[in-house]
Amino acid sequence: MDKQYMIIDGIEVTIEGERNVLELARKAGIDIPAFCYDPELSIYGACRMCMVENERGSLEASCSMLPKAGAVIKTNTAKLRKYRKMILELLLANHCRDCTICPKSGNCKLQEFAYKFNITDVRFPNNSCQLGSQDKSSVSIVRDSSKCILCGKCVRMCAEVQNVGAIDYAYRGSKKKIATAFDGPIANSPCVGCGQCAAVCPVGAIVVKDDADKVWDAIGDKNTYVDVQVAPAVRVALGKELGLEEGTPLMGKLVTALKEVGFDAVYDTSFGADMTVLEEANEFVGRLSGNGKLPMFTSCCPAWIRFAENKYPEFLSNISTCRSPMQMFAPVLKEAYKGDKKHVHVAIMPCTAKKFEGKRDEFKDKDGNPYVDYVLTTQEVIRMIKEAGIDFKALEDSACDNPFEEITGAGVIFGVTGGVTEAVLRYASSDKSEKALEEITYTGVRGFEGVKEATVKIGDKDVKIAVVSGLNNTSVLLDKIKSGDVYYDLVEVMSCPGGCVNGGGQPQAEREARHYRADGLYKADGVEVKKSSEQNTAVVKLLASMDEHKKHEILHVHYKGNK
Amino acid sequence: MDKNTCMVEVARFFMDFTQNESCGKCVPCREGTKRMLEILNRIVEGKGKDGDIELLEELGEAISKTALCGLGKTAAGPVLSTIKYFRNEYEAHIYEKRCPANACAKLKKYVIDPELCKGCSKCARNCPVNAISGEIKKPFTIDQDKCIKCGACVSNCAFKAIKEA
Ligand code: SF4
Ligand code: SF4
Ligand code: SF4
Ligand code: SF4
Ligand code: SF4
Numbered sequence: 001m002d003k004q005y006m007i008i009d010g011i012e013v014t015i016e017g018e019r020n021v022l023e024l025a026r027k028a029g030i031d032i033p034a035f036c037y038d039p040e041l042s043i044y045g046a047c048r049m050c051m052v053e054n055e056r057g058s059l060e061a062s063c064s065m066l067p068k069a070g071a072v073i074k075t076n077t078a079k080l081r082k083y084r085k086m087i088l089e090l091l092l093a094n095h096c097r098d099c100t101i102c103p104k105s106g107n108c109k110l111q112e113f114a115y116k117f118n119i120t121d122v123r124f125p126n127n128s129c130q131l132g133s134q135d136k137s138s139v140s141i142v143r144d145s146s147k148c149i150l151c152g153k154c155v156r157m158c159a160e161v162q163n164v165g166a167i168d169y170a171y172r173g174s175k176k177k178i179a180t181a182f183d184g185p186i187a188n189s190p191c192v193g194c195g196q197c198a199a200v201c202p203v204g205a206i207v208v209k210d211d212a213d214k215v216w217d218a219i220g221d222k223n224t225y226v227d228v229q230v231a232p233a234v235r236v237a238l239g240k241e242l243g244l245e246e247g248t249p250l251m252g253k254l255v256t257a258l259k260e261v262g263f264d265a266v267y268d269t270s271f272g273a274d275m276t277v278l279e280e281a282n283e284f285v286g287r288l289s290g291n292g293k294l295p296m297f298t299s300c301c302p303a304w305i306r307f308a309e310n311k312y313p314e315f316l317s318n319i320s321t322c323r324s325p326m327q328m329f330a331p332v333l334k335e336a337y338k339g340d341k342k343h344v345h346v347a348i349m350p351c352t353a354k355k356f357e358g359k360r361d362e363f364k365d366k367d368g369n370p371y372v373d374y375v376l377t378t379q380e381v382i383r384m385i386k387e388a389g390i391d392f393k394a395l396e397d398s399a400c401d402n403p404f405e406e407i408t409g410a411g412v413i414f415g416v417t418g419g420v421t422e423a424v425l426r427y428a429s430s431d432k433s434e435k436a437l438e439e440i441t442y443t444g445v446r447g448f449e450g451v452k453e454a455t456v457k458i459g460d461k462d463v464k465i466a467v468v469s470g471l472n473n474t475s476v477l478l479d480k481i482k483s484g485d486v487y488y489d490l491v492e493v494m495s496c497p498g499g500c501v502n503g504g505g506q507p508q509a510e511r512e513a514r515h516y517r518a519d520g521l522y523k524a525d526g527v528e529v530k531k532s533s534e535q536n537t538a539v540v541k542l543l544a545s546m547d548e549h550k551k552h553e554i555l556h557v558h559y560k561g562n563k
Numbered sequence: 564m565d566k567n568t569c570m571v572e573v574a575r576f577f578m579d580f581t582q583n584e585s586c587g588k589c590v591p592c593r594e595g596t597k598r599m600l601e602i603l604n605r606i607v608e609g610k611g612k613d614g615d616i617e618l619l620e621e622l623g624e625a626i627s628k629t630a631l632c633g634l635g636k637t638a639a640g641p642v643l644s645t646i647k648y649f650r651n652e653y654e655a656h657i658y659e660k661r662c663p664a665n666a667c668a669k670l671k672k673y674v675i676d677p678e679l680c681k682g683c684s685k686c687a688r689n690c691p692v693n694a695i696s697g698e699i700k701k702p703f704t705i706d707q708d709k710c711i712k713c714g715a716c717v718s719n720c721a722f723k724a725i726k727e728a
Contacts, residue, residue, distance in 0.1 A: 044588075045589070045631055046588045046589045046590065046631065047589070047590055048589055048590055048591055048629045048630070048631065051629055059628055059629065061631075079628075082625070083591075083625045083628060083629050086591070086595075086621065086622070086625040087590050087591060087625070087629065090590055090591070090594035090595055090598065091590060091594065093594065093598065094594055094597075123618060124598050124601070125601075149590075150587070150588075150590075150593070152588075169587075171587070172585065172586055172587050173582055173583065173584070173585040173586065173587045173593060173596075173597075174582065174585070174587060174593055174594070174596075174597040175587070176586075176587030176588075176593060
């Protein structure tokens with residue numbers, strides 16, 4: 001068949017199964033403006049910014065228009081500009097435009113478009129800044145209805161990708177808004193805190209809850225010792241915001257920056273991840289030989305834990321009792337500090353749900369103090385580095401602090417979907433040659449597909465593994481497991497599509513950027529000499545020093561559930 | 564519809580209806596019809612401003628061309644066609660603060676015809692806001708700034724001396 005193409009702004013663009021004209025145009029390098037379109041969500045067609053004009057002068061929304069061979073369209077005409085400006089003016093008229101004190105300033109689509117389309121005057125009265133427009137009830141996210149442009153991305157994300165449905169449209173016409181059931185605080189909804197709504201919100205209507213002030217206070221107090229652990233996915237998501245390339249692994253510079261910010265010691269959560277791998281692999285082997293239920297689900301994603309508690313309590317006993325790397329490492333660090341100052345432990349995570357995990361009762365010591373005092377997301381740390389006036393680009397690399405500086409590649413790849421599984425397989429494989437490790441990467445655990453499957457031999461047993469990311473994918477899989485349609489021994493679950501590299505606490509990014517981040521983690525893995533968790537001698541020694549009771553106390557957790 | 568029908572009010576009425584019917588999904592219909600109604604409301608209340616007719620036209624065109632569904636695409640129709648055929652009525656409301664059809668309550672003006680007024684003071688006694696004053700047996704007058712256009716004086720005048728203007 002001949003190639004089929006469409007003519008967009010005079011450019012012949014080959015049609016290759018694009019879902020709409022908007023994607024087709026973007027492929028040709030023409031960025032049609034849009035608020036409500038997201039390639040990973042269903043098409044909504046509400047903002048009307050993406051309209052294009054055909055030869056007869058009539059208009060159509062390009063997000064809802066199928067590519068048609070031979071069709072001729074224009075994306076930037078006088079008429080289109082006029083209407084886009086009107087749409088922007090209307091949105092701005094009903095928007096609390098206090099950009100200078102808005103957490104989204106600088107990363108906001110509305111602000112960006114208002115500037116690009118040169119909107120210098122709004123001719124309608126505006127009384128949209130209202131007290132009480134914010135919902136700060138969640139420890140993970142903050143919602144502000146006075147900033148919402150009703151693009152519906154959050155609703156679609158929460159329902160379609162996460163199958164949570166914590167938020168939906170309420171009321172009609174100009175009273176329309178985004179609300180929880182009965183319009184109550186989000187903390188009382190089934191929200192799992194994944195932050196994916198914030199990751200797609202084009203404006204400041206859903207943002208990450210910021211806890212940086214509390215950390216600044218701790219750092220500023222000379223009677224407090226503040227140490228910090230940094231999750232794998234953080235190091236590959238800082239670059240763009242700090243003047244470097246998206247996806248570059250930047251742990252060395254980050255350690256230096258955190259020291260300059262004022263942290264007393266910096267550690268790598270990859271150390272905790274190696275602990276998790278060894279402990280979880282042992283648990284898995286135990287379960288395989290009859291000690292506990294199969295399939296075993298991984299347990300390091302707190303949004304997944306909360307989702308299971310809410311929607312699939314019948315599977316709770318299938319979830320590994322191993323704590324997440326953050327929560328294995330934290331008590332170890334708390335114990336390791338022998339000074340006489342007050343000890344505050346901070347964790348930097350790609351994740352908004354970790355803020356919630358940090359506050360769970362299960363992760364408090366005997367006196368009721370949390371092991372992790374504050375969880376900051378990548379976004380918050382980027383801002384702290386900027387606030388401190390640090391020229392990040394120019395920083396030298398530093399190593400993490402003793403005695404926990406030893407890490408392996410296995411711990412680093414935790415940050416991407418399939419990484420936990422790959423780490424466990426590296427450990428379980430008796431052959432550690434480069435070739436054997438490479439073979440593991442071809443079992444099918446890598447890649448961004450929502451559900452991946454692999455069968456691997458462990459000992460003489462064929463072990464069936466599934467790797468799933470996104471809670472809707474997870475639900476579909478769980479339902480199949482329940483009905484007996486599929487069987488697995490081990491299931492890795494990450495709530496965020498693609499894993500923690502795309503966590504709700506990471507700087508907002510387009511689809512391509514997410515791939516760079518995953519590549520960055522594999523690159524960081526590549527430079528580690530030690531690839532498998534049991535090669536981390538410090539971890540092995542640490543685990544060997546703990547008796548069963550101790551292990552149970554600080555490495556495992558039994559979720560009480562929230563019902 | 565006849566000469567007592569105010570075309571601006573007709574347009575406002577339709578816009579009020581569409582506003583209630585709008586589902587609120589797309590920006591032009593949700594936000595645009597709200598703004599058109601806001602402008603029409605101020606025009607019939609005598610608070611219309613220079614530029615309002617043009618702004619209505621601009622909004623109407625944008626909504627008609629960009630709204631998602633039939634409701635939105637037709638929402639501005641009554642406003643645009645009344646502006647087209649009865650622009651002078653809009654102008655009278657805005658620039659002269661006058662409703663040519665005498666239908667817009669807030670734009671009504673009551674005056675006492677000095678030829679017919681016997682100076683009985685009944686109207687003044689019945690005015691709830693004391694907007695009418697005068698000397699007995701001489702023509703009374705209405706203070707337009709105080710008058711709230713309730714019309715009580717008209718029905719109280721035995722000599723039909725008070726008229727809408
Ligand atoms: S959401 Fe965007 S446009 Fe609105 S106040 Fe914040 S930065 Fe400004
Ligand atoms: S944080 Fe996740 S679960 Fe909660 S509302 Fe947002 S998308 Fe839904
Ligand atoms: S909260 Fe954000 S994502 Fe949700 S509808 Fe409003 S603007 Fe869109
Ligand atoms: S996938 Fe990672 S970033 Fe996302 S909720 Fe789970 S732990 Fe957090
Ligand atoms: S219309 Fe009402 S307020 Fe005006 S003069 Fe008559 S009675 Fe008084």
